Amino acid sequence: DVTHSHNSCGILLHNITRNVFVFVRQFRPAVLMHDVGMKLLSVNGETCVNIEHDTLQRGFTVELCAGIIDKKDKSVEETAALEVLEECGYRINFKDLEPISSTRLPLNLGTLQSMFYIKVTDDMKVDGYGGGNEEEGELIQVVEVKVEDVLKSVFDDQLPRPVGWTFAIVWFCYTK
Template sequence: MDQINNIQVVPCTSSNHLKPFRVHYSQNGTKKSWDFMRTHESVSILIFNTTSHCFVLVKQFRPAVYVCEWDKSKPSPGEEKKEGEEQAAPEEEKEKEQEAEGEGQGKGEETEEVGSAPDLPPASAGVTYELCAGLVDKPDLPLEEVARQGVLQECGYDVPVAKLRKITSYRSGVGVTGAKQTLFYAEVSEENHVGVAMVEGEAEPREGEVVKVPLHEAMTFAYDESLPKTMPVIFSFVWFHNNMSPKYKISTNV
């Protein structure tokens, strides 16, 4: 597991991937507005290894997930106030005397030190299981080629474009981005494994750990809430169970 430290949450004034906007519109005569982000479309790939009869996923640290878990671990404002009141109780009369004498200078000022959160959750709180994926950030590149490069770079399998099967496309993050993602299916074998490779235009290999989920454990894995995962993982496992598992004559434990 990667070592994650020195975490700081700061305002984002510019980004290469996200651009915030506000749209104004009228709906049934009522004026409304909505804040959203423009981002790239993407592809994701369900990879099935026919040699070992397992799915190939990517496990990686997601800062957004981690911050959500961090926020959940913080005490609520009411709890903070209660704790503050309990701690201040023995000093209450002394503070009143100071106020009466005009010695309460600086009272009420709030300061926050960087890194003052004492109970950071472990880095594993921000780790999710995902399908291999890639951004569609090159307009002239076919989606199948984006998917092929993603499989090679993230999981180390060299899959011909002709062997990629499109399953469907859908909208993700409809309340924030509304970006389109296209889902592919790819069958690989150990003969296709050439190792994680750099793709032209990338500065460095993508982060993430390749993990394998045995076919007979797939549906149990999909619905295990203790294993954080994206919706495409669950959907694609169900799709495989309904469309492909009879071919391999192996139960997926539904």
């Protein structure tokens, strides 16, 4: 069982102006499907478009700012900087990214995810950016969590989040 996919990058943004982490809240159809089941998503093979708002919310996850590495002319770090601007609205210098680690996403992907940490300030925020790329079908909200509150979130089973998010937070707690 193999799914062809691209390698990716994930970025833990720490806004030091307000001492908050900047995450993204993003709709993931697979999360909704596995949470509520396919029967709610289709009737007689037809896709349902009228899913109740509360049910739809169960398909959102809180994640690191992230993106796939699909541009051959850009390094992983350059791609990460573009994703930070696109998803969170901060203009960063890719040379300021601090590597956290690279991990393999097991099971059917086997892809490599390179994770980074970067400090940002309110002055680095660019008007009109953030929220993802609508043309790519992204539905992203920027979420800020106080640094002192985030460790509680790591162990909150009600918060849907990928393992890379948890890994980056634990890395921060041990190294920063």
